[in-house]
Amino acid sequence: MGLVMGTFSMQSNKQDRTYRKDKIDDDFEMSIVCHRPEGLDKLEAQTNFSKRELQVLYRGFKNECPSGVVNEDTFKQIYAQFFPHGDVSSYAHYLFNAFDSAHSGSIKFEDFVMALSILLRGSVREKLTWTFNLYDINRDGYINKEEMTDIVRAIYDMMGKYTYPALKTDTPKQHVDAFFQKMDKNRDGVVTLDEFILSCQEDENIMRSLQLFENVI
Amino acid sequence: MAAGVATWMPFARAAAVGWLPLAQQTMPKPPVDKTSRSDEILFVNVSGLRFQTWKNTLDRYPDTLLGSSEKEFFYNEETQEYFFDRDPEMFRHILNFFRTGKLHYPRHECIQAFEEELAFYGIIPEIIGDCCMEEYRDRKKENQERLAEDTEAENAGDAPLPPDATLRDKLWRAFENPHTSTMALVFYYVTGFFIAVSVIANVVETVPCRPLKGSVKDLPCGEKFSVAFSCLDTACVLIFSCEYLMRLYAAPSRCDFARSVMSVIDVVAILPFYIGLVMPENEEVSGAFVTLRVFRVFRIFKFSRHSQGLRILGCTLQACASELGFLLFSLTMAVIIFATVMFYAEKGTKGTTFSSIPASFWYTIVTMTTLGYGDMVPDSIAGKIFGSICSLSGVLVIALPVPVIVSNFARIYHQNQRADKMRAQQKVRQARIRMAKKGATNAFLQHKEDGGLQGGDSDSTALCVKNRSAFEHQHHHLLQCLEKTTNHEFTDEVTYSEVCMMDSVGFRTSRSTSLSSQQGATTTCCSRRSKRRAIRLANSTVSVSRGSVQELATLHITKTPVGTQYPQSRSNLNARTEDLKLNCDDYTAAIISIPTPPANTPDESLPNSPAIPGILRNSRSSTYNTQETVKISSL
Numbered sequence: 091m092g093l094v095m096g097t098f099s100m101q102s103n104k105q106d107r108t109y110r111k112d113k114i115d116d117d118f119e120m121s122i123v124c125h126r127p128e129g130l131d132k133l134e135a136q137t138n139f140s141k142r143e144l145q146v147l148y149r150g151f152k153n154e155c156p157s158g159v160v161n162e163d164t165f166k167q168i169y170a171q172f173f174p175h176g177d178v179s180s181y182a183h184y185l186f187n188a189f190d191s192a193h194s195g196s197i198k199f200e201d202f203v204m205a206l207s208i209l210l211r212g213s214v215r216e217k218l219t220w221t222f223n224l225y226d227i228n229r230d231g232y233i234n235k236e237e238m239t240d241i242v243r244a245i246y247d248m249m250g251k252y253t254y255p256a257l258k259t260d261t262p263k264q265h266v267d268a269f270f271q272k273m274d275k276n277r278d279g280v281v282t283l284d285e286f287i288l289s290c291q292e293d294e295n296i297m298r299s300l301q302l303f304e305n306v307i
Numbered sequence: 308m309a310a311g312v313a314t315w316m317p318f319a320r321a322a323a324v325g326w327l328p329l330a331q332q333t334m335p336k337p338p339v340d341k342t343s344r345s346d347e348i349l350f351v352n353v354s355g356l357r358f359q360t361w362k363n364t365l366d367r368y369p370d371t372l373l374g375s376s377e378k379e380f381f382y383n384e385e386t387q388e389y390f391f392d393r394d395p396e397m398f399r400h401i402l403n404f405f406r407t408g409k410l411h412y413p414r415h416e417c418i419q420a421f422e423e424e425l426a427f428y429g430i431i432p433e434i435i436g437d438c439c440m441e442e443y444r445d446r447k448k449e450n451q452e453r454l455a456e457d458t459e460a461e462n463a464g465d466a467p468l469p470p471d472a473t474l475r476d477k478l479w480r481a482f483e484n485p486h487t488s489t490m491a492l493v494f495y496y497v498t499g500f501f502i503a504v505s506v507i508a509n510v511v512e513t514v515p516c517r518p519l520k521g522s523v524k525d526l527p528c529g530e531k532f533s534v535a536f537s538c539l540d541t542a543c544v545l546i547f548s549c550e551y552l553m554r555l556y557a558a559p560s561r562c563d564f565a566r567s568v569m570s571v572i573d574v575v576a577i578l579p580f581y582i583g584l585v586m587p588e589n590e591e592v593s594g595a596f597v598t599l600r601v602f603r604v605f606r607i608f609k610f611s612r613h614s615q616g617l618r619i620l621g622c623t624l625q626a627c628a629s630e631l632g633f634l635l636f637s638l639t640m641a642v643i644i645f646a647t648v649m650f651y652a653e654k655g656t657k658g659t660t661f662s663s664i665p666a667s668f669w670y671t672i673v674t675m676t677t678l679g680y681g682d683m684v685p686d687s688i689a690g691k692i693f694g695s696i697c698s699l700s701g702v703l704v705i706a707l708p709v710p711v712i713v714s715n716f717a718r719i720y721h722q723n724q725r726a727d728k729m730r731a732q733q734k735v736r737q738a739r740i741r742m743a744k745k746g747a748t749n750a751f752l753q754h755k756e757d758g759g760l761q762g763g764d765s766d767s768t769a770l771c772v773k774n775r776s777a778f779e780h781q782h783h784h785l786l787q788c789l790e791k792t793t794n795h796e797f798t799d800e801v802t803y804s805e806v807c808m809m810d811s812v813g814f815r816t817s818r819s820t821s822l823s824s825q826q827g828a829t830t831t832c833c834s835r836r837s838k839r840r841a842i843r844l845a846n847s848t849v850s851v852s853r854g855s856v857q858e859l860a861t862l863h864i865t866k867t868p869v870g871t872q873y874p875q876s877r878s879n880l881n882a883r884t885e886d887l888k889l890n891c892d893d894y895t896a897a898i899i900s901i902p903t904p905p906a907n908t909p910d911e912s913l914p915n916s917p918a919i920p921g922i923l924r925n926s927r928s929s930t931y932n933t934q935e936t937v938k939i940s941s942l
Contacts, residue, residue: 295332295334
């Protein structure tokens with residue numbers, strides 16, 4: 091737990107610094123050239139999207155973020171629009187980290203599109219790997235109970251206060267326990283990537299639902 | 308949800324993959340989007356200015372015209388674009404709203420035009436961005452005030468009363484708008500005169516006159532000529548009471564009227580007299596009664612009905628009530644402070660006039676308003692120092708609220724000026740608009756005169772056609788159909804008023820009255836016509852008027868004669884009306900219901916037919932085809 095806190099605080103420190111840097115960067119926005127993504131062809135090659143789809147995505151992206159990068163605050167604001175009832179800040183934070191693969195503190199269009207490509211057009215293994223990385227907050231290759239609890243609590247936060255049936259305080263914990271019951275094969279208290287993928291492939295529900303989001307664009 | 312983030316929906320849905328391993332239940336099926344998802348560029352043509360935008364941009368706001376399927380109504384298949392016949396400059400702002408999500412108000416545009424455009428495109432003005440909201444609200448308020456003024460001016464009662472107005476309504480109108488009728492004007496001036504007389508009498512009453520014979524002391528004129536003055540007073544009070552009672556009777560809402568300021572002033576002005584009547588000749592009571600006579604001076608406020616400037620002043624004071632209140636409050640504070648200080652400063656001086664703090668109030672006020680009577684003067688050094696501070700601060704305290712009051716007065720004064728000017732110009736404006744509108748109706752009547760009624764040969768129609776457009780053709784045809792349907796005909800204002808007059812006068816050959824009525828009614832562009840009629844009348848013994856159409860419904864001239872004569876007759880009309888003789892064999896008393904300009908003068912051979920309002924139709928000269936005339940021989 092202390093380790094988690096330490097790594098978390100370290101990350102937040104870094105993010106604070108980068109955020110502050112971003113803020114200063116924002117002030118200098120006039121003089122600094124906005125970030126421009128790599129060429130369309132290159133992106134098309136790297137992702138599973140067609141040119142038209144990339145164009146549509148970029149237009150939406152650029153409209154919201156004219157400077158070409160999304161920082162965490164904007165990310166949280168955008169995500170909060172979709173879930174007005176609850177508090178999305180923690181989950182959005184984890185999501186931001188998952189998108190920001192280079193840990194630069196801001197999401198560029200390439201990161202955005204890569205992640206979307208995996209999530210929408212990737213193989214099952216790729217999707218599950220991405221999800222594993224989302225859950226693995228400290229990127230140590232293992233999901234432990236604390237990380238999972240954080241994630242689950244963040245997800246429940248998004249529900250807001252008014253739910254049916256009412257949310258009890260130990261619901262996240264129970265959820266995490268059930269999860270570990272399923273995923274942790276060797277009962278060592280952590281879930282590795284292989285355990286995760288294996289367990290998910292065994293679960294019919296999960297496999298089926300992974301197909302659901304194919305045609306989002 | 309801000310529509311801008313609608314484009315991030317794919318991202319949000321993709322991110323939902325992260326929940327899947329945790330899900331304890333099966334996920335619901337995703338919605339199937341049947342519409343084509345490929346984004347395309349739409350062309351929007353607004354009065355020739357071509358805009359292009361992505362379909363997604365417009366889809367952001369699905370409850371507007373452009374975002375919903377309503378725009379399909381404007382789709383032009385041939386040019387493959389959406390065509391709107393609206394202002395292209397404004398459309399720029401509308402489209403920017405879709406693009407950026409923020410609506411801006413263009414400062415140089417008229418606010419009503421802008422609001423109309425917004426209403427057309429289905430955008431509510433409340434979403435104007437903060438940067439432009441202030442300006443928008445200010446302009447809107449200004450516009451609304453101006454419109455309220457205009458409608459108020461219109462409804463102010465310059466419009467003629469409905470014919471079924473009761474005596475009460477008429478009376479009220481006469482009181483409120485004295486310039487509407489001469490009686491009201493007379494009344495207005497008479498009351499004004501008597502107010503002046505009453506006030507002057509009150510003043511002169513107290514002037515010392517030469518004493519009576521045999522006495523030394525100067526008498527005030529009131530006592531010397533007490534009979535004369537009391538008669539005058541009684542007369543004035545009687546007139547004022549009558550006026551008040553009449554106003555009370557005529558007021559549409561008596562309670563409101565009784566509560567209004569003017570009515571209170573009226574009552575206060577006449578009350579002392581009546582109280583004096585009922586008061587017994589008691590010594591001590593009459594002393595109090597004498598002070599009541601002071602209230603007679605309130606009669607001067609009755610002048611505010613007669614003077615607009617006074618009313619404006621009253622309005623200003625009302626509007627500046629808060630500033631005046633502040634002035635009063637700050638003055639009171641300063642007075643109390645300085646009075647206290649001066650009292651204690653002068654306490655030591657022997658025989659000082661500052662006997663108490665309230666006594667010092669007088670000094671403070673006189674000093675602060677820089678009057679400086681000099682009846683109370685500080686002697687001690689401290690007193691003098693504080694006295695000078697008092698006078699300096701007085702200047703400041705009084706000078707502060709004054710600009711606010713002045714600016715308020717200026718604003719209200721200018722508003723009134725503008726309202727007056729607007730009212731004066733309104734009449735001219737309305738008259739011009741009416742004339743322009745008349746042009747359209749007259750075109751139809753003119754068209755009928757010109758012989759458009761005949762199905763006719765092309766030769767004649769060629770001349771009659773003049774410059775009428777296809778639209779006019781269709782319009783005239785429509786009006787003709789209506790005439791045929793109702794068995795009535797269109798006529799113009801002058802003739803209609805003539806008929807009304809005729810009906811009211813009772814079918815008399817009142818040449819003079821109809822003449823005068825025509826001359827009076829000649830404000831339209833048909834003056835030429837009425838002039839002709841006037842000339843006709845001068846020579847005729849039969850009063851001419853446009854048909855009381857009900858009587859003459861059976862009559863009709865279906866065809867007009869050959870068209871070539873028209874120009875000839877017209878020119879003849881203008882030249883020598885006397886030369887055109889009426890072919891009287893054809894008409895005994897020809898009653899024709901079509902309103903064509905009667906050109907010829909009916910001459911003496913026409914028998915006098917007083918009983919029938921004859922309408923002479925002589926627009927054509929002798930070549931008028933009689934077989935086409937339905938005659939009624941009435942004699």
